[in-house]
Amino acid sequence: MSRIVFVNGEFVPYEEARISVMDRGFLFADGIYEVAAVLGGRLVDNDAHLARLVRCLGEIGIENPYPVAEWAQLEEELVKRNGLVEGLVYMEVTRGVWERDFPFPPADVKPTVVMFTQEKSITGSKLAESGAKVITVPDLRWKRRDIKSVALLAQVLAKQEAAKAGVSEAWMVEDGYVTEGGSSTAFIITKDGRIVTRPLSNAILPGITRQAVMRLAEEQGLTLEERLFTVEEALDAAEAFYTSASAFVMPTVEMDGKPIADGKPGPLTRRLRALYLDMAQATNSGKMG
Numbered sequence: 001m002s003r004i005v006f007v008n009g010e011f012v013p014y015e016e017a018r019i020s021v022m023d024r025g026f027l028f029a030d031g032i033y034e035v036a037a038v039l040g041g042r043l044v045d046n047d048a049h050l051a052r053l054v055r056c057l058g059e060i061g062i063e064n065p066y067p068v069a070e071w072a073q074l075e076e077e078l079v080k081r082n083g084l085v086e087g088l089v090y091m092e093v094t095r096g097v098w099e100r101d102f103p104f105p106p107a108d109v110k111p112t113v114v115m116f117t118q119e120k121s122i123t124g125s126k127l128a129e130s131g132a133k134v135i136t137v138p139d140l141r142w143k144r145r146d147i148k149s150v151a152l153l154a155q156v157l158a159k160q161e162a163a164k165a166g167v168s169e170a171w172m173v174e175d176g177y178v179t180e181g182g183s184s185t186a187f188i189i190t191k192d193g194r195i196v197t198r199p200l201s202n203a204i205l206p207g208i209t210r211q212a213v214m215r216l217a218e219e220q221g222l223t224l225e226e227r228l229f230t231v232e233e234a235l236d237a238a239e240a241f242y243t244s245a246s247a248f249v250m251p252t253v254e255m256d257g258k259p260i261a262d263g264k265p266g267p268l269t270r271r272l273r274a275l276y277l278d279m280a281q282a283t284n285s286g287k288m289g
C-alpha cells in the first residue's frame with residue numbers, strides 16, 4: 001500500500017506532497033504539532049489530543065482550520081487510507097506561506113496543515129519488557145514549553161546525546177530538577193509508593209498520556225504527588241517511568257549509567273502500563289471513559 005499523506009485539504013501520495021520553501025513552519029518553526037497513537041486501527045485518547053491541538057493553536061494565534069469533529073474524521077480517513085493498524089498519526093499546523101518576514105502574515109493567509117501516519121509497534125515493545133535507559137541533559141528550551149511547538153532543536157540535541165549514549169530518552173534538567181523527557185513526561189515512584197510527577201506549568205508540555213495515567217492511578221486509589229523532583233531523588237527512587245503517546249508507559253531502569261532500584265521494570269509501573277493498555281484497547285476515538 002503506498003503511503004498517503006494529508007496536505008492542505010487533500011490526501012495525496014507521499015511522493016507528490018509539496019510544501020512551499022516560504023512556509024513559516026520551515027522558516028521560523030512557526031507552528032505546532034500533535035501526535036496520537038493508533039491501536040487496532042483506532043485512535044487512542046484522541047479527544048484529549050485534539051483539545052491540546054486547539055489550545056496550542058490559540059496560544060500562538062493561528063486560527064484552527066477545522067472543527068474538532070472534522071479533524072477526527074480526517075485522521076480516521078488517513079489511518080484508513082494507509083491501512084494503519086498500530087502506530088502514530090502526526091499532525092502539524094503552521095502559520096502558512098508568506099514572504100519571509102517575522103510578524104504574522106495578513107489574516108487571509110491560510111495555515112498549512114500536514115498529517116501523516118507512522119507504523120510502530122507500541123503494545124509489543126521489547127523495550128517495555130526490559131525497561132528503558134535514560135541520560136540527563138540540561139534543559140535548553142524556551143519558556144513556553146506548554147505549547148507543542150515544532151521548534152524542537154533542544155530536543156533533537158538532547159535525543160542525539162541519548163542516542164550517542166545508547167539509551168532511549170534524555171531527561172531534561174533545570175535548576176537540579178527534572179522537567180520532562182525529550183518527548184515524554186517523567187515520573188518516579190518513591191519507596192513508600194507515591195507516584196511523583198512535575199505539576200503542569202509553562203515548564204513542561206501537558207502530556208495527554210500523563211493525564212490518562214494519573215486518572216487511572218487515581219481510580220486505583222494510588223497516591224499521586226505533583227511536585228518537582230531532583231535527579232538524585234530519581235536515582236534513589238523505587239521505580240521510574242516515562243509516558244508519551246508513542247511509548248505509553250515506559251519503565252525506566254537506568255539513569256546516567258546507574259540502575260534505578262534493581263534495574264528492572266518495577267511492579268507499580270508494570271501495573272500502570274497494563275492499565276493504560278487496557279484503556280487504550282477498550283476505547284476508540286471520541287469514546288474515552
Ligand code: PMP
Nearest residue numbers: 183184185205207208209244245
Ligand atoms: N513532553 C514532551 C516534551 C513531549 O514532546 C511529549 C510527546 N509529545 C510529551 C511530554 C508526552 O506527551 P503525550 O503523552 O501527549 O504524548
